Amino acid sequence: MSAMNALLQVQRLSKAFGGLQAVSDLSFDVHEGEILGLIGPNGAGKTTLFNLITGVHKPDRGRVIFQGQDITGWPTYKIVNAGIARAFQIPRPFRHKTIAANVEISLIPNGLFARGGSRRARARRVREICRRVGLCALWPEGARRGCDLSGDGDGDCPCRRELPDVLPQAGLRKLEIAKAVATDPKLLLLDEPFAGLAPAEVEELSALIRELREEGRTLVVVDHNMRGLMRLVDRVIVIHFGQKLAEGTPDEVARDPAVQEAYLAGTIEEE
């Protein structure tokens, strides 16, 4: 595998919590422009892996290389600004802020005198993102005129008025993705974005993920099983007890003996 098209390289990453080896000696590459599936049962270490990549936890051993740069041990905000964003498994909105403000927070530059664009430009970008992840579509047609991009920035979009607590589960996931997309990431890490969604919502979200890839972003999508991922991802990595069990195209992985054994052992669900 050449380092040329590897956007992210995870090299021999290990992390233990007390006596529990959550991630052990894990290595893989994420290629530029792909949708990579990361599957594994409960407690396999998928979320921990995201936490290690985004600097929430420091790895015990191993390196994380992003665009040829060693980002191991960087603080989270710096990694995010370098181009890796992450949508939390359990949606984590700022509950006292409106939906639009939640998204706007991701657009704020750190430099005090940095040009973060005008307030109006930010509001426009927020509306753009809210629309594109389908947050506005949660409201009935008549109630979301202000979401139109043609407006002047002070439109009547419900996202500008409402707090995240009005959102159903699917809406909270969309908001989580909107917040991540607003940081304009090269690499987007989605932690179980399909959990708890109805089939129609899964379809809608899959379409959005493909669209994000079309515009040049790379995605890693975590799930418990291959059910939702089969037709979405280019490649799959199966994680088991913090280790890599298999890697390949969805078909290859499904045929992999080790994976099949795990399936038979009942530790990985099959649909």
Added chain:
Amino acid sequence: MSHRSRLRSRLRSRSRSRSRTARLVKLGGALLALALLLGLPYWLPLLVPAMQQNPFLLYKWLNVLVAANVLAILGMSWDLLGGYAGQISFGHSLFLGLGAYTTAILSVLYGWNPWLIIALGGLVAAVGGLLVAAPALRLHGPYLSLMTLVAALAFDRLMRWLKPEVGIPGAEGAILCVPHCVLTLDAVLKYYYSLGLMLLTALLLWALTRSRVGLALEAVRDDEAAAQAAGLNAAKYKTLAFGVSSFFAGIAGAFYVYHIGSAAPADVLNLQRSVEAIAVAVLGGMGTIFGAIGGALFFKVFEELLRPAGTLRFALLFSLALLILLLVRSGALGRLWAGLRPRPSPPREGAEAPPTVASASETEEAEVEVKAKPS
């Protein structure tokens, strides 16, 4: 779908025109309050005829209001740090004192332009704030509060020990700087100076909290990890809040010295000043900036009305403040307590998501998911 109808009913209940009316009422109230404050030296004697016979009674009350304006600046500075950045300081008397001592010393030694010296008082306090921020970044909740408290106490003891004898040595560590630190002998003019400074502070802090910096501060306050995940440098924003907050607290202390003519540990370094800063900000509502103005007016006016009670007045005053908080503003108090509690460790990602109120079909789907998972 049921969540759609829920959304729809919400939309109907919150009409846009109502919020617009509320905004107009607020604006009208603010303008009225501003007019009352601006015209106070003229309408107060009309209201209290005794002041027409005895102008000193008017001056006394104007001095009370000067003190209220100083306390309002202190309270607003506290609110930026506590109400917006979520860093509950118990030691704002440190920054008040830094501004006050800087002013007292510079006015005696150099006698520069008062406004320059007041600005320098703010800057020295800001440096102190940045020094406190460095360790504060590593601390959360009550540990942070304790650290600010101890820092203020340490500075208090240091000044008592140093006994700076620049002016006339008075009480332990006090600097008497009159006649060097006199802004004006005109009580009405002094009132307007303090009012102008207070309004300028309010305007600047309000603008800051309405800007993207304010939004970032609130994000850091509400969920630091999520703010980091949004790309925000939490440490930088907290440091900024410390710096700006201590700057304005220092300005309050500096102006206060020009008001009373001395800087004394028992006065400007008194931990009671720290408590007053919190009290007026919380009374007026945390995270509002302007609230502290009302809180400070209430506090100082009642302090003066209770003066016949002697030293008991502070016990009465704080009891009254506490009562009001419990009765009227338990919400605001609740938020202070929430800020004091140690932060719960962030929800662990492996844990089950909290149950959400979802439409029937979603709940069913979720149950199917749970059942499908091997335990």
